[in-house]
Amino acid sequence: MAIYVYTTEQMRALERAADAAGHSYAEMMEEAGAAVARVIHMLWPAEETRVVVLAGPGNNGGDGLVAARFLAQAGFSVTAFLWKRPEQDQQAEQARATGVAIFPAEEDLHRLQRAIERAHIVIDALLGTGLNRPIEGTLADILKIVQEEQKRSRQFDDAPLVWFTEDPSFSIKIPHRLSVVAVDIPTGINSDTGAVDPATVPADITITFAGPKVGQLLSPAATMQKAIIVADIGIPEAVKEASPAIAELVTPALAATLLPERSLLGHKGTFGRVLIIGGSVNYPGAPGLAAMAALRSGAGLITLGVPDLVAMALAPKQDLTNCTWLMLPHDLGALKPDAIKVLADEIPAYDALVLGPGLGQEEMTFAFVWALLGLRAHVAPRPSGIGFIKEHATPEPEAPTLPPTVIDADALNALAAFDEEWAPRLPPNHFVLTPHPGEMARLCGVEPSYVQANRLQLAQQKAQEWQQTVVLKGAYTIIAAPDGHVSVSPFATPVLATAGTGDVLAGLIGGLLAQGLAPYDAARLGVFLHGLAGRLLADEYETDRGVLATEVAQWLTHAISALANIAGE
Numbered sequence: 001m002a003i004y005v006y007t008t009e010q011m012r013a014l015e016r017a018a019d020a021a022g023h024s025y026a027e028m029m030e031e032a033g034a035a036v037a038r039v040i041h042m043l044w045p046a047e048e049t050r051v052v053v054l055a056g057p058g059n060n061g062g063d064g065l066v067a068a069r070f071l072a073q074a075g076f077s078v079t080a081f082l083w084k085r086p087e088q089d090q091q092a093e094q095a096r097a098t099g100v101a102i103f104p105a106e107e108d109l110h111r112l113q114r115a116i117e118r119a120h121i122v123i124d125a126l127l128g129t130g131l132n133r134p135i136e137g138t139l140a141d142i143l144k145i146v147q148e149e150q151k152r153s154r155q156f157d158d159a160p161l162v163w164f165t166e167d168p169s170f171s172i173k174i175p176h177r178l179s180v181v182a183v184d185i186p187t188g189i190n191s192d193t194g195a196v197d198p199a200t201v202p203a204d205i206t207i208t209f210a211g212p213k214v215g216q217l218l219s220p221a222a223t224m225q226k227a228i229i230v231a232d233i234g235i236p237e238a239v240k241e242a243s244p245a246i247a248e249l250v251t252p253a254l255a256a257t258l259l260p261e262r263s264l265l266g267h268k269g270t271f272g273r274v275l276i277i278g279g280s281v282n283y284p285g286a287p288g289l290a291a292m293a294a295l296r297s298g299a300g301l302i303t304l305g306v307p308d309l310v311a312m313a314l315a316p317k318q319d320l321t322n323c324t325w326l327m328l329p330h331d332l333g334a335l336k337p338d339a340i341k342v343l344a345d346e347i348p349a350y351d352a353l354v355l356g357p358g359l360g361q362e363e364m365t366f367a368f369v370w371a372l373l374g375l376r377a378h379v380a381p382r383p384s385g386i387g388f389i390k391e392h393a394t395p396e397p398e399a400p401t402l403p404p405t406v407i408d409a410d411a412l413n414a415l416a417a418f419d420e421e422w423a424p425r426l427p428p429n430h431f432v433l434t435p436h437p438g439e440m441a442r443l444c445g446v447e448p449s450y451v452q453a454n455r456l457q458l459a460q461q462k463a464q465e466w467q468q469t470v471v472l473k474g475a476y477t478i479i480a481a482p483d484g485h486v487s488v489s490p491f492a493t494p495v496l497a498t499a500g501t502g503d504v505l506a507g508l509i510g511g512l513l514a515q516g517l518a519p520y521d522a523a524r525l526g527v528f529l530h531g532l533a534g535r536l537l538a539d540e541y542e543t544d545r546g547v548l549a550t551e552v553a554q555w556l557t558h559a560i561s562a563l564a565n566i567a568g569e
């Protein structure tokens with residue numbers, strides 16, 4: 001079952017289509033409220049758990065009152081406060097009939113405050129995707145009460161968790177006296193832009209319906225939610241598949257279908273050969289990290305094409321004794337265009353290439369990258385001497401035909417530094433570009449803040465313009481295909497925000513390319529396994545800091561094995 005990411009308008013269209021197909025709005029609200037109650041019931045014991053539901057004027061409030069009813073039926077002690085919602089409302093009546101105590105919020109904020117002080121859970125069902133103006137007045141007062149109580153109740157900051165089934169595979173930690181559970185989206189988050197109203201209360205758990213709303217995955221909204229659980233509200237699959245969505249979420253089920261087949265009779269040649277080209281005197285470790293990840297990806301044979309002094313430093317490292325080596329010509333530890341001569345003979349033996357980790361930014365190294373990518377005609381020879389006499393070194397060899405290639409790190413910077421259009425000169429749908437927001441900004445000639453504010457659209461637009469797969473890294477990494485398809489990673493975990501994890505990702509995607517995956521699929525699976533390895537490590541250490549990139553590479557094997565289990569659930 002695919003899970004998609006929606007804009008507010010797409011979500012409304014999906015609801016309309018579901019309603020037209022016979023799954024009514026009332027049924028969807030019933031399922032939404034039931035899902036909220038189920039998640040809470042899974043994590044808290046009904047006895048002795050006091051729940052306060054804050055219900056607003058729209059459907060979000062309706063969902064909250066349905067949840068209130070199911071929770072009361074399950075034995076929770078539930079109080080609901082209505083804001084801008086009549087007490088005779090149908091959902092309120094039904095909830096009251098099951099024993100939910102219901103009060104108008106406006107008339108007695110003191111009562112509301114006392115209830116929240118005694119509560120274990122506050123359900124935020126004030127506003128959902130219908131937010132359309134700044135929050136002020138009574139609504140701001142209500143949220144302020146929750147915010148203050150939440151601050152008082154924080155004992156320690158738990159490890160973040162983002163997941164998307166109702167049966168979380170990782171334990172959701174409930175360290176606070178008071179937990180905030182948001183219905184669909186925390187009140188005050190703009191579900192399209194990710195903008196956050198200052199009144200917004202961060203949610204420990206957000207239960208979002210049918211699929212994430214794109215704003216939830218953008219900054220700064222992403223920081224206001226920890227666990228995001230996607231709940232099915234019964235929209236028929238056929239309706240979902242026929243309705244437009246802005247992106248697809250990479251779920252365990254999807255990732256599992258992408259894992260390359262593994263023949264019982266396979267030998268190392270069957271599973272692909274990866275050549276990693278990178279390394280320089282200042283960054284000797286990066287290609288090694290890429291190689292460790294490629295080794296763990298299941299690829300058959302990994303070679304490091306690096307300057308000899310980088311090879312000397314790396315070869316004794318534990319995992320890297322499993323690699324073979326190709327010494328490439330360099331000047332003072334930086335690769336130079338002559339390396340093409342060595343590579344021209346070697347490259348045909350490889351099924352995938354990873355170009356970039358640790359290359360450095362020497363001009364001759366950029367010239368090497370341009371030449372390898374066949375942008376050679378536009379490598380400007382360096383002028384020397386007086387006047388206009390230009391000195392040509394040895395004639396440049398022909399650029400070899402490259403296998404599917406990951407372009408990462410300084411190879412991306414080399415592209416950004418190329419002074420003419422590079423994209424039309426590359427064979428289409430043959431490369432995976434893996435920029436972080438800074439590299440993306442350089443490639444696009446914009447500010448990093450612009451990249452972050454327009455992550456999804458920019459990645460989509462550039463993948464189409466460049467006709468290559470683009471992986472825009474960071475929390476909720478975006479993977480965009482040349483045909484306009486976009487996928488989003490479900491992982492936002494600062495455990496990965498440490499030097500070298502990008503090299504690990506590049507090597508992993510390279511290893512998957514070598515096993516025959518198409519660029520977009522190799523990127524989607526690679527990003528997922530990389531994020532999962534990070535999550536597993538955060539669970540193992542019970543912290544989201546202090547994990548090393550080498551460990552992320554090593555744990556890829558655990559991630560692959562965990563994927564099979566998670567997807568099977």
Ligand SMILES: NC(=O)C1=CN([C@@H]2O[C@H](COP(=O)(O)OP(=O)(O)OC[C@H]3O[C@@H](n4cnc5c(N)ncnc54)[C@H](O)[C@@H]3O)[C@@H](O)[C@H]2O)[C@@H](O)CC1
Pocket residue numbers: 011014015028029032056057058059060061062063126127128129130131132133134135136139183184185209210233
């Ligand atoms: N996605 C789905 O398929 C389903 C969605 N449902 C729920 O429906 C919600 C959307 O419902 P609605 O469209 O009724 O929207 P909301 O429930 O978010 O509320 C909209 C109302 O709040 C008012 N409002 C907006 N911003 C305000 C502000 N800053 N201050 C004061 N008032 C403000 C609006 O004028 C409008 O009256 C979703 O978030 C979800 O919870 C569910 O009922 C089930 C089905």
Ligand SMILES: Nc1ncnc2c1ncn2[C@@H]1O[C@H](COP(=O)(O)OP(=O)(O)O)[C@@H](O)[C@H]1O
Pocket residue numbers: 436472473474475476477491492493494495496497498499500501502503504505530
């Ligand atoms: N908060 C986060 N949530 C999820 N993934 C993250 C987060 N921070 C960083 N990452 C991931 O970690 C990797 C960092 O890559 P990069 O920025 O290239 O670092 P480096 O060059 O040091 O390897 C990327 O795959 C990125 O998506």
Ligand SMILES: [K+]
Pocket residue numbers: 060124125126127128182183184185186187
């Ligand atoms: K809400």
